[in-house]
Amino acid sequence: MDRDPVNRSQIFLHFEQKQHIMPSQAVKRQGPETFHHALVQGDLALLKSMVGEYHEDVNLLFDICHGEMEWQAKPLAIGISGLWSLEYKRELTSPLCIAASRGYTSCLQYLLQRGAKPNLIPGSRSPLHLACANAYADCTELLLEYGANPRLQTEDGMGPLHLCDSPQSFWCAKLLLKYRADVNQLTEEDQETPLHVAAKQGLHSHAHLYLRYGASVDVMNVHQVSPLSCACASAVELAKQKDYLQVCKLLIAYSANVNSVDTEKRSPLHKASRNASAQLVQLLLTHGADVNAIDYNGCSPLANAIQAAPFKKELEPQRAVQTLLNHGSQRVWPGAFLKVLKSCADSPKTVEVLFNSYQQIQVTEEWMEAVPKEIFQVHRPFYESLFALASGPRSLQHLCRFAARKLFGKQCSTIVPQLPIPKRLHGYLLLEPEDLVY
Known part of the structure; x- marks a missing residue:
């Protein structure tokens, strides 16, 4: 795999995730802190100054600390099963990774011209991975032009194309394939x-x-x-x-x-x-x-x-x-319809469609008890029409619908729309909900 080795001795500096260095401070505190500030802010002039005058290494590695709250599941003496504690996670990054992840094309180009390694993976991802993940097509193209490997995998085994997961990343994906990504x-x-x-x-x-x-x-x-x-x-x-x-x-x-x-x-x-x-x-x-x-x-x-x-x-x-x-x-076994009613009571149109697919199902008092009172009140006309069938058969119109559907079988969806009848009857035969049953 075309991956530049990481020299761990190059780790010069710790950074807290929320650390900020103001421009006035940067002038006074020349060194890795200022170099990092120039990269994070995309300050090309300061970057050139740090590399040209102070000879900062364009492949310098930064060790970033992220303060994160983590759940500790260890049982405590006081009977509490766990607690939240602040843990510091460490992550390595490089000048190229910082510039690529933030879309600083000018800084990225300068670093590449000064010999920054495009296939260096200081932490879990290379600069190309970060450019693609953040949908920065210009940075992606620059890195590829300078030899970034379009098939290089992240620490967890993903290629740059796998990280093109947003609509904005389309041009990144196109560039990767142009440079023979797999x-x-x-x-x-x-x-x-x-x-x-x-x-x-x-x-x-x-x-x-x-x-x-x-x-x-x-x-x-x-x-x-x-x-x-x-x-x-x-x-x-x-x-x-x-x-x-x-x-x-x-x-x-x-x-x-x-x-x-x-x-x-x-x-x-x-x-x-x-x-x-x-x-x-x-x-x-x-x-x-x-x-x-x-x-x-x-x-x-x-x-x-x-x-x-x-x-x-x-x-x-x-x-x-x-x-x-x-x-x-x-269809659902008729004896199980009560379970359907219990779970779908707040979706009466679903109940209606399924109920109308049968010739006849016996409506019982259990059905009335299965529908919560508040749901019954919201959909009162439908449930009153449904429960009224406990004392009588389905209408002749419905029985004719069932007979036609039984005749058409699996072809209902194709045959019914071709029948020379009004569209409303098409809908009726295809179980279009009416918010009532009869």
Whole structure:
């Protein structure tokens, strides 16, 4: 590996994390302290003065102390199980690392011209790693031009491409590949490629770039998780659903396996359903995902979507449940519907969609007791209509819907929209919620 050795004898100075040296002090206290100040502030004139006049070594190492509160889990005599204590952690850094991590291009260029080693890793990361992690493309390009190794790994086994994990880092990634970074480089611990990272972060442009450079679309990490599976598992926030949808569409366009499973036998559909990501669920099912796949815990995608409903109300979890049922998902055993009602009471649309997928389920007094009073009051019209069915059968209209859905089977989602009937009836047949049951 192209890594410059660290000479431990070069460690000249301790710094507290919050230490600051004012410019007036710097003039009086020439030495490593002033050198460090020039680097931290990006003061090129002072930097040149320190290197040129005072002959500071451009490969000098700094030993930085970080004061951090740590939990000590040791039992104490007074019966307390632990305490918070201030611990000092030490970290080595170099002039190049400081300049690269802060985006000081002019200082970085001067240091490189004066012989600073671009592949020196004083602590856990090289200057190139830090430039990429902070999305400083100009610094990344300079370091690469001066011989920085685009495949060099951090102390914990990550390459520069793995650290391009933000939208702003796209140009860093592009530069790395231009200088022959390994697009399929694996991290040491998790065996993940840059494509895994891009998928986890919902970075469509990065993923597209890597795939054009030959990234393996179905490479598995140490847990047998593919990039597609990573993207589906990471689509948690409402605000980023479109980003993950774009990434997944791209991966599938490059022939990603929609039915790959991890060590727990969970497929991308299991994970998308667990996140109540209706658009991802639709995308995966449209491209052949197994709607009734069972993981090691005995859960189907539908079971995952139902379990997620109480915690994913902002994502309208009934949409994921509805999509799965319209693609032929096996329903919950009727005898277990009471458990569904207990867990999903605050998501009545989810309850409605699932309830309407059956021809008839007997509503009992236990159902009424399962819904907390405060939730009943918020959704009173729906629950009154549901509990009214305890004394009567479902409507003829619903029975006709059930008969049609049974006839169409797994093709409901494709056949129903083609029927020459009003769109409102399309929605009715596809279990569109109405906030009432009859």
